[in-house]
Amino acid sequence: MKRHVALLIALLLLPAAPSAGNGDDVVIDNDASRVSFTLRTRWGQSLEGRFPEFDGEIRLLADGRKQVHLWLSARDIEIVGHPRYTRLTRGEGFFDAERYPQVTFVSEAFAPALVRAGGELAGVLDIRGVQRRELFEIAPAACERPLVDCPVEVTGSVRRADYAMDRWAFALAERVQFDLSLRAAPAR
Secondary structure, eight states: OHHHHHHHHGGGOOTTOGGGTTTSOEEBOTTTOEEEEEEEBTTSOEEEEEOOSEEEEEEEOTTSOEEEEEEEEGGGOEETTOHHHHHHHHSTTTTOTTTOOEEEEEEOOBOTHHHHHOEEEEEEEEETTEEEEEEEEEOOOSSSSBTTTBOEEEEEEEEGGGGTOOTTTTTBOSEEEEEEEEOBOOOO
16 A cells, blocks of 8 residues: 555655755655555445555655655554454455565656646555556646645555455455645755
Protein backbone atom coordinates (compact mmCIF):
# COMPACT_ATOMS: atom_id res chain seq x y z
CA MET A 1 0.00 0.00 0.00
CA LYS A 2 2.79 2.25 0.86
CA ARG A 3 3.87 1.44 -2.57
CA HIS A 4 1.20 3.66 -4.13
CA VAL A 5 1.69 6.03 -1.38
CA ALA A 6 5.29 6.30 -2.44
CA LEU A 7 4.31 6.66 -6.02
CA LEU A 8 1.89 9.35 -5.07
CA ILE A 9 4.64 11.04 -3.19
CA ALA A 10 6.16 11.84 -6.52
CA LEU A 11 3.59 14.58 -6.57
CA LEU A 12 5.79 16.33 -4.15
CA LEU A 13 8.04 17.71 -6.83
CA LEU A 14 7.42 21.25 -5.71
CA PRO A 15 10.31 23.41 -6.88
CA ALA A 16 10.62 25.65 -3.84
CA ALA A 17 8.70 24.48 -0.82
CA PRO A 18 9.31 26.27 2.46
CA SER A 19 10.59 23.06 4.03
CA ALA A 20 13.22 22.88 1.37
CA GLY A 21 14.82 26.04 2.62
CA ASN A 22 17.08 26.63 -0.34
CA GLY A 23 14.78 24.93 -2.86
CA ASP A 24 16.54 21.57 -2.67
CA ASP A 25 14.95 18.48 -1.14
CA VAL A 26 11.42 18.64 0.30
CA VAL A 27 10.34 16.55 3.29
CA ILE A 28 6.74 15.32 3.48
CA ASP A 29 4.80 16.43 6.55
CA ASN A 30 3.39 13.27 8.16
CA ASP A 31 0.92 15.20 10.30
CA ALA A 32 -0.57 17.19 7.42
CA SER A 33 -0.43 14.38 4.83
CA ARG A 34 -2.51 11.24 4.35
CA VAL A 35 -1.78 7.92 2.68
CA SER A 36 -4.80 5.68 2.34
CA PHE A 37 -6.14 2.79 0.28
CA THR A 38 -9.47 1.16 -0.41
CA LEU A 39 -10.24 -2.54 -0.59
CA ARG A 40 -13.57 -3.72 -1.97
CA THR A 41 -15.22 -6.96 -0.97
CA ARG A 42 -17.05 -9.18 -3.43
CA TRP A 43 -20.24 -8.17 -1.58
CA GLY A 44 -19.83 -4.48 -2.36
CA GLN A 45 -18.42 -3.40 0.99
CA SER A 46 -15.68 -0.76 0.87
CA LEU A 47 -12.89 -1.08 3.45
CA GLU A 48 -10.83 2.03 4.13
CA GLY A 49 -7.18 1.41 4.95
CA ARG A 50 -4.45 3.80 5.92
CA PHE A 51 -0.73 4.00 6.52
CA PRO A 52 -0.45 6.11 9.68
CA GLU A 53 3.35 5.80 9.76
CA PHE A 54 5.33 6.89 6.70
CA ASP A 55 8.27 9.00 5.60
CA GLY A 56 8.81 10.71 2.29
CA GLU A 57 10.85 13.26 0.48
CA ILE A 58 11.12 14.83 -2.91
CA ARG A 59 14.71 15.07 -4.00
CA LEU A 60 16.12 17.66 -6.37
CA LEU A 61 18.29 15.95 -8.98
CA ALA A 62 21.39 17.48 -10.58
CA ASP A 63 19.52 18.09 -13.87
CA GLY A 64 16.75 20.10 -12.13
CA ARG A 65 14.16 17.33 -12.21
CA LYS A 66 12.62 15.83 -9.07
CA GLN A 67 12.27 12.33 -7.67
CA VAL A 68 9.90 11.08 -4.96
CA HIS A 69 10.99 8.59 -2.31
CA LEU A 70 8.30 7.16 -0.04
CA TRP A 71 8.57 4.63 2.79
CA LEU A 72 5.38 3.22 4.33
CA SER A 73 5.21 1.07 7.45
CA ALA A 74 3.36 -2.17 6.69
CA ARG A 75 3.49 -3.02 10.40
CA ASP A 76 1.25 -0.05 11.20
CA ILE A 77 -1.35 -0.46 8.44
CA GLU A 78 -4.92 -0.08 9.68
CA ILE A 79 -8.29 -0.98 8.26
CA VAL A 80 -10.38 1.78 9.83
CA GLY A 81 -12.92 0.43 12.32
CA HIS A 82 -12.02 -3.22 11.69
CA PRO A 83 -9.33 -4.66 14.02
CA ARG A 84 -9.76 -8.18 12.57
CA TYR A 85 -9.26 -6.96 9.00
CA THR A 86 -6.28 -4.94 10.21
CA ARG A 87 -4.63 -8.15 11.53
CA LEU A 88 -5.41 -9.99 8.29
CA THR A 89 -4.01 -7.16 6.17
CA ARG A 90 -0.76 -7.10 8.16
CA GLY A 91 -0.56 -10.92 8.01
CA GLU A 92 1.36 -13.17 5.65
CA GLY A 93 -1.54 -13.50 3.21
CA PHE A 94 -1.48 -9.80 2.43
CA PHE A 95 1.39 -7.40 3.34
CA ASP A 96 3.27 -9.97 5.45
CA ALA A 97 4.49 -7.11 7.63
CA GLU A 98 6.74 -9.30 9.78
CA ARG A 99 8.86 -10.32 6.78
CA TYR A 100 8.35 -7.13 4.74
CA PRO A 101 7.91 -4.25 7.21
CA GLN A 102 8.11 -1.52 4.55
CA VAL A 103 6.39 -0.64 1.33
CA THR A 104 8.50 1.69 -0.80
CA PHE A 105 8.01 3.82 -3.86
CA VAL A 106 10.70 5.58 -5.88
CA SER A 107 9.47 7.67 -8.78
CA GLU A 108 11.14 8.18 -12.09
CA ALA A 109 12.63 11.66 -12.50
CA PHE A 110 10.01 14.25 -13.41
CA ALA A 111 9.81 17.92 -14.29
CA PRO A 112 8.78 20.15 -11.34
CA ALA A 113 5.82 21.45 -13.39
CA LEU A 114 4.10 18.05 -13.02
CA VAL A 115 3.01 18.89 -9.49
CA ARG A 116 1.28 22.07 -10.63
CA ALA A 117 -0.18 20.86 -13.94
CA GLY A 118 -0.98 17.27 -12.95
CA GLY A 119 -0.42 14.13 -14.98
CA GLU A 120 1.08 10.67 -14.75
CA LEU A 121 3.86 9.83 -12.33
CA ALA A 122 5.70 6.59 -12.94
CA GLY A 123 7.92 4.78 -10.49
CA VAL A 124 8.87 1.49 -8.89
CA LEU A 125 6.65 0.19 -6.11
CA ASP A 126 8.04 -2.48 -3.79
CA ILE A 127 5.55 -4.55 -1.82
CA ARG A 128 6.54 -7.86 -0.21
CA GLY A 129 9.90 -7.72 -1.99
CA VAL A 130 8.21 -7.59 -5.40
CA GLN A 131 9.20 -4.55 -7.45
CA ARG A 132 6.98 -3.36 -10.29
CA ARG A 133 6.71 -0.21 -12.35
CA GLU A 134 3.39 1.51 -11.62
CA LEU A 135 1.67 4.68 -12.80
CA PHE A 136 -0.09 7.13 -10.51
CA GLU A 137 -2.12 10.18 -11.41
CA ILE A 138 -1.37 13.57 -9.90
CA ALA A 139 -4.35 15.94 -9.92
CA PRO A 140 -3.83 19.51 -11.17
CA ALA A 141 -2.92 21.76 -8.24
CA ALA A 142 -5.60 23.86 -6.56
CA CYS A 143 -3.11 26.62 -5.72
CA GLU A 144 0.09 28.30 -6.95
CA ARG A 145 2.34 26.57 -4.42
CA PRO A 146 1.31 22.91 -4.22
CA LEU A 147 2.62 21.08 -1.16
CA VAL A 148 2.89 24.40 0.67
CA ASP A 149 -0.48 26.17 0.29
CA CYS A 150 -2.48 23.11 -0.76
CA PRO A 151 -1.90 19.36 -0.82
CA VAL A 152 -0.75 17.40 -3.83
CA GLU A 153 -3.43 14.79 -4.54
CA VAL A 154 -2.31 11.45 -6.02
CA THR A 155 -4.32 8.36 -6.97
CA GLY A 156 -3.62 5.00 -8.51
CA SER A 157 -4.50 1.35 -8.30
CA VAL A 158 -2.54 -1.88 -8.27
CA ARG A 159 -3.40 -5.53 -8.72
CA ARG A 160 -2.95 -7.56 -5.53
CA ALA A 161 -1.79 -10.64 -7.45
CA ASP A 162 1.11 -8.66 -8.95
CA TYR A 163 2.57 -8.48 -5.42
CA ALA A 164 1.72 -12.03 -4.26
CA MET A 165 -1.17 -10.71 -2.13
CA ASP A 166 -3.56 -13.18 -3.68
CA ARG A 167 -5.14 -14.73 -0.61
CA TRP A 168 -8.82 -14.13 0.00
CA ALA A 169 -9.55 -13.82 -3.73
CA PHE A 170 -13.00 -15.22 -2.96
CA ALA A 171 -13.69 -12.26 -0.66
CA LEU A 172 -11.69 -9.30 -1.97
CA ALA A 173 -11.62 -7.62 -5.36
CA GLU A 174 -8.32 -7.75 -7.24
CA ARG A 175 -7.63 -3.99 -7.34
CA VAL A 176 -6.43 -1.84 -4.47
CA GLN A 177 -7.04 1.91 -4.88
CA PHE A 178 -4.44 4.27 -3.36
CA ASP A 179 -5.14 7.90 -2.45
CA LEU A 180 -2.47 10.27 -1.20
CA SER A 181 -2.77 13.83 -0.03
CA LEU A 182 0.70 15.26 0.53
CA ARG A 183 1.96 18.44 2.14
CA ALA A 184 5.49 19.72 2.69
CA ALA A 185 6.89 19.83 6.23
CA PRO A 186 7.19 23.33 7.70
CA ALA A 187 10.52 25.06 7.22
CA ARG A 188 13.05 24.25 9.92
